[in-house]
Amino acid sequence: MSATESTAKPPTILERIYVQRQKDVEAAKSTPGTRPEELDAYLEMGLAPPLIPLVSRLKRNPSTATPSPSLSLMAEIKRASPSKGDIAPFVNPARQALVYAQAGASVISVLTEPTWFKGSLLDMRLARAAIDALPDRPAVLRKEFIFSEYQIAEARLWGADTVLLIVAMLEQDLLRMLYTYAVGLGMEPLVEVNNAQEMARALEIGAKVVGVNNRNLHTFSVDLGTTSGLVDMVRERDVVLCALSGIQGPEDVKAYKEQGVNAVLVGESLMRAGDTKVFIKELLAWPDA
Numbered sequence: 001m002s003a004t005e006s007t008a009k010p011p012t013i014l015e016r017i018y019v020q021r022q023k024d025v026e027a028a029k030s031t032p033g034t035r036p037e038e039l040d041a042y043l044e045m046g047l048a049p050p051l052i053p054l055v056s057r058l059k060r061n062p063s064t065a066t067p068s069p070s071l072s073l074m075a076e077i078k079r080a081s082p083s084k085g086d087i088a089p090f091v092n093p094a095r096q097a098l099v100y101a102q103a104g105a106s107v108i109s110v111l112t113e114p115t116w117f118k119g120s121l122l123d124m125r126l127a128r129a130a131i132d133a134l135p136d137r138p139a140v141l142r143k144e145f146i147f148s149e150y151q152i153a154e155a156r157l158w159g160a161d162t163v164l165l166i167v168a169m170l171e172q173d174l175l176r177m178l179y180t181y182a183v184g185l186g187m188e189p190l191v192e193v194n195n196a197q198e199m200a201r202a203l204e205i206g207a208k209v210v211g212v213n214n215r216n217l218h219t220f221s222v223d224l225g226t227t228s229g230l231v232d233m234v235r236e237r238d239v240v241l242c243a244l245s246g247i248q249g250p251e252d253v254k255a256y257k258e259q260g261v262n263a264v265l266v267g268e269s270l271m272r273a274g275d276t277k278v279f280i281k282e283l284l285a286w287p288d289a
């Protein structure tokens with residue numbers, strides 16, 4: 001789907017989210033206090049909180065110094081989803097972020113979309129506040145359906161270190177413009193792809209962190225082989241390759257490690273884990289802290 005395309009078929013979930021988010025963003029843009037020129041002024045005044053760089057943080061995890069380092073973790077705070085409904089609607093995002101950080105996550109991903117995921121910018125702000133003073137804190141990712149610079153400015157002001165750009169939602173010129181804008185604000189984006197054509201588009205704009213979504217956002221079907229099938233496209237490149245969605249157990253991560261994947265992004269399995277820290281340590285096969 002692109003921002004401009006129309007289709008006679010019933011809208012997919014991605015299209016429905018996109019339409020709703022356009023309305024949400026228009027409302028925010030016309031609200032006194034959050035108009036684009038006001039966000040720009042806050043950015044120019046240097047009011048956004050300090051950043052940490054995504055790429056170097058993603059390359060560090062509790063196994064980095066061991067003889068056979070495992071993958072890094074992007075740990076997601078996910079209250080609900082279109083495919084599963086409620087997952088953990090009453091989670092405390094601050095507490096969850098702290099647990100993820102203490103377990104060794106490199107990135108805390110916070111879904112900020114309200115209608116289908118029950119997330120918010122406040123969730124992200126609280127997650128960041130909970131980990132802010134930690135030594136070597138994880139980076140904070142605004143996990144959102146982004147199609148405008150406005151949403152990236154919002155993310156920066158609310159404490160994100162990085163933002164998600166979904167290639168399937170954006171025409172190439174817009175993708176490049178949003179990527180450049182985010183980098184200009186100090187945030188290296190996570191660029192999400194789902195097939196070889198989208199991967200080629202991510203590489204063409206110079207993305208340094210690429211996530212392959214194993215979940216097809218049009219059909220919800222999950223295939224962990226989606227990431228495996230695209231590893232060769234980045235093998236000789238200076239790209240951090242992340243597998244996104246559907247990761248449930250250590251065997252999934254072990255297979256990705258053998259294939260050369262650098263990081264995994266995990267949502268539902270972490271939200272449903274009994275002992276989150278133990279689950280993470282076993283999932284990633286990390287050494288004792």
Ligand SMILES: O=C(O)c1ccccc1NCC(=O)[C@H](O)[C@H](O)COP(=O)(O)O
Binds near residue numbers: 245
């Ligand atoms: O999770 C969904 O149902 C979903 C549907 C449509 C668009 C996006 C969706 N999820 C966003 C994500 O990318 C996942 O939350 C993330 O990759 C973690 O996935 P999982 O570990 O399977 O919860």
